[in-house]
Amino acid sequence: MSGRRKAVFIVMDGLGDRPTPELGGKTPLQAAKTPALDRLAKEGQNALMDVIGPGITPGSDTAHLALFGYDPHCSYPGRGPLEVLGTGLESRPGDIAFRSNFASVDSNMVVTDRRAGRFFTPEEQAALQEAIDGIEIDDIQIRFLATVEHRGALILRGPGLFPDITDVDPHETGLKILECKALNQESQKTADIVNKLMIEANRRMKDLPLNKERAKQGKPPANAILLRGPGRHGEIPTLKEKYGIKSVVIAGGALYIGTAKYVGMEHVHVEGQTGTIDTNFHNIALKAIECIKSDYEYIFVHIKATDNASHDGNAQEKILAIERTDAMVDMILKAVGDKIVIAVTGDHSTPVTHQEHSCDPVPIVIWANFMRSDSVERFSEIDAAQGGLHTIRGMDVLPLLLGYSGYIDKYGA
């Protein structure tokens, strides 16, 4: 259909904040200089948004599901499957997916280092991956991918697996790896497989040449794996199936990439996108513009730096992350402003004074050059409360974006 626009969605992680004493009572967003975002706020429509619902503090994973138009109460598979999808290990419906650590244990399976020293060479990672990936226990196949430092992703694949099991990680050194227990009868098989896997992985890892080499260098051995965040995802309709759109995620963190893949988005890599304050905002803007000009119809950009600064309680760094995002938005507007409908928001609030996620709603602005404006003049948590979109929820964002972009058919005749 002619007249369709590209739907662009920019999420600054943990954007929402509270009045901050070191900023004279302003929020970091109020204190930041944001000419591009202020232009959107002035010309577009604004709101304070409850991403999940009033009073509910969103997790990053549930928040993104809601922002992609899925009810997290129905569609949330747990963090494991989402993060595993983000690593590139393709989990399938029915698989049980975990996040995993390499760890050091003694001969009694007592944990001596929960991260086995944290640092691994690519060769060590490859050797450990080869030792674990492909293990078979009874009728269950294990898939494993080493990712960053001591981290990895692990999948159990086979019939009759359910995810309601207890943790094996004692979360302290000096304690034995815990026995995995089933929290209901249908998950008993999964618990049994996990317990056998703890022993089998240790058997395969402990005598690897790399561990002899590490011992010589005084490094702790990588002779066990600790699993956490088990989950099992069902089949959900993709964005393509729901709306017929081709969609893409531009993000650094595995969780955001994974959640986007879960709903059927493709991932494109950006050189220098690190998820920290030093991420390459310029390259992210260029990639977003490239995607908008290509056949992608929904382009999702995730900026992590705002949340990292918030968790560190660093108001100045949060301001800097916001200002760099503003410059990125400005590049996009100048290049393709007449081709897009754009929404900018956060996935949750992480006040720098609180350093954790909070239930405070987040500011959101939706803009296209044909839209009505409301009375808001600046993009901030305080101004957005006067916005014409009033109280919207995270699940409303995608329909609004796609409605104005022309991708949702008229309902009825």
Added chain:
Amino acid sequence: MSGRRKAVFIVMDGLGDRPTPELGGKTPLQAAKTPALDRLAKEGQNALMDVIGPGITPGSDTAHLALFGYDPHCSYPGRGPLEVLGTGLESRPGDIAFRSNFASVDSNMVVTDRRAGRFFTPEEQAALQEAIDGIEIDDIQIRFLATVEHRGALILRGPGLFPDITDVDPHETGLKILECKALNQESQKTADIVNKLMIEANRRMKDLPLNKERAKQGKPPANAILLRGPGRHGEIPTLKEKYGIKSVVIAGGALYIGTAKYVGMEHVHVEGQTGTIDTNFHNIALKAIECIKSDYEYIFVHIKATDNASHDGNAQEKILAIERTDAMVDMILKAVGDKIVIAVTGDHSTPVTHQEHSCDPVPIVIWANFMRSDSVERFSEIDAAQGGLHTIRGMDVLPLLLGYSGYIDKYGA
């Protein structure tokens, strides 16, 4: 109960709009002179309303169901039954209802004119109606009503009918009438009946004297019917059953009359109500006042002219339609303002710059001379964003109107 008011509901079709360059960036509603509507906005309560939901572009039929307080996702029977009800052909739960055209076909059922010339005398319409109405195929009875020009309404009545079938109209001349196919097993009988009906209608129509006469005059024969928009409505509770109110629709278009009848309203005819810019607004006002003074408790007035102007991209005509509606509202207020609670809104937006329905929310004002006011001073899409009703949905309108009018009992004691 003393203190009850009459609930008056005025819908300007396609009212909502966007900033319009030829109006200096104003919307047609902002550009129009609307002293009566502005008085309502200043003294009453306002909102921008999502008729179905955020981002959803409403059809006229689904929109009106929502505005009458029915969830269209549960209660929408398809356009056919609603429009058929509006023609005066009384469809019942279980019937399959279609909109129909008289058409011309050759001896191989190839369509040569999809409207059979469009124009028919009342005598021709009566003869064609007599030929089709009352056909019986197996255990199914056919009811047919000729309406305007080549148009008509058709019902299949009998056991075991379901509406999930494909179209018979090839939508081009030179192509054969299509075979009707069932989209699921339970609709097979309906498809079979439709295919037999195509042949039987042709058999009865082709040798009618009127077609011999038309041939002499060089007019195409009316020797086939094309059916579209099949639907089957269930039982839904009427407004009388839900609220105990006696309600009436003042409208010109069959779809609006039909949707109103579907929820149990009566229809009253207004001399000169055409649904165009030349409709007789004065007579509509007089009829509304008459209904308000009678024993009707809920009076729904539909103005179509705003939408026609929008689909034509004619901003000046849309302004004129709005201003004439304003004068109509003024007459009602002057005559019976102290006896009513009134709501004025649109069923959806049709921006003149877009010429199609869009997802933009619509302004709504609710007024009674005893209500609180909010800070809004003018009736427009821009001002309404500041209204005290904030974000309401189409389904909220009827409860609000009837609540303030005194027709909804206290919930609890």
